[in-house]
Amino acid sequence: LRIGRVIARPFVGETTATFERTYNRHDYAVPPPEPTLLDRLTARGSRVIAVGKIGDIFAHRGISQVRKAAGNMAMFDEALGAMDDAGDGDLVFANFVDFDTEFGHRRDVAGYAAALEAFDLRLPEAFARLRQGDLLILTADHGNDPTWAGTDHTRERVPVIGTGPGLKGGDIGLRTTFADIGETVAEHLGLAPGRYGSSFYAAIGGHA
Numbered sequence: 001l002r003i004g005r006v007i008a009r010p011f012v013g014e015t016t017a018t019f020e021r022t023y024n025r026h027d028y029a030v031p032p033p034e035p036t037l038l039d040r041l042t043a044r045g046s047r048v049i050a051v052g053k054i055g056d057i058f059a060h061r062g063i064s065q066v067r068k069a070a071g072n073m074a075m076f077d078e079a080l081g082a083m084d085d086a087g088d089g090d091l092v093f094a095n096f097v098d099f100d101t102e103f104g105h106r107r108d109v110a111g112y113a114a115a116l117e118a119f120d121l122r123l124p125e126a127f128a129r130l131r132q133g134d135l136l137i138l139t140a141d142h143g144n145d146p147t148w149a150g151t152d153h154t155r156e157r158v159p160v161i162g163t164g165p166g167l168k169g170g171d172i173g174l175r176t177t178f179a180d181i182g183e184t185v186a187e188h189l190g191l192a193p194g195r196y197g198s199s200f201y202a203a204i205g206g207h208a
Helices: 037-043 072-085 098-104 109-129 179-188
Strands: 005-008 026-029 048-051 065-067 091-094 136-139 160-163
Touching: 037 048, 037 091, 037 179, 048 072, 065 072, 072 091, 072 098, 072 109, 098 109, 136 179
Parallel strands: 048 065, 048 091
Antiparallel strands: 005 026, 136 160
């Protein structure tokens, strides 16, 4: 039996009318089989600030600090605080789980759209915190189309959007692995190339 992760989802309520999940979710993940980007960063003395369930996903390996909150907007507040606290060479890694849990799995199209709009309205707060040499990447780890049948994840290519002061941007093409994002972050933060993926840092103006 090959198990990668067990997810505990506490709830309150005793009937279908009162059932409601709480934000006390906990993911029990199998530790990564070899050092990840997070391990490599903390090993050299950089900090990795995990916002949301990131710490659980990586079995709390390579994590310097965990910040949690209930809901996307509270999570955004924590992410902004982490950006304020981060120094050169540090990584802020945030996961906004409401898109998946509250709207994607529940096929709530209107709720998903409203959540995206609320998130978009707050992006200028993050952009304003970016300093020269910083890189911000927005992406997803899978699809969860709220217009699709069923309640499971859906299969589509996810967006990869990056920005930062001094980066001219560019087309990164169709990538073949999530590891490319990790390698891009590694190059940006001055780490040697890892075993998996290829960096697209040069394509977005990283060497300009």
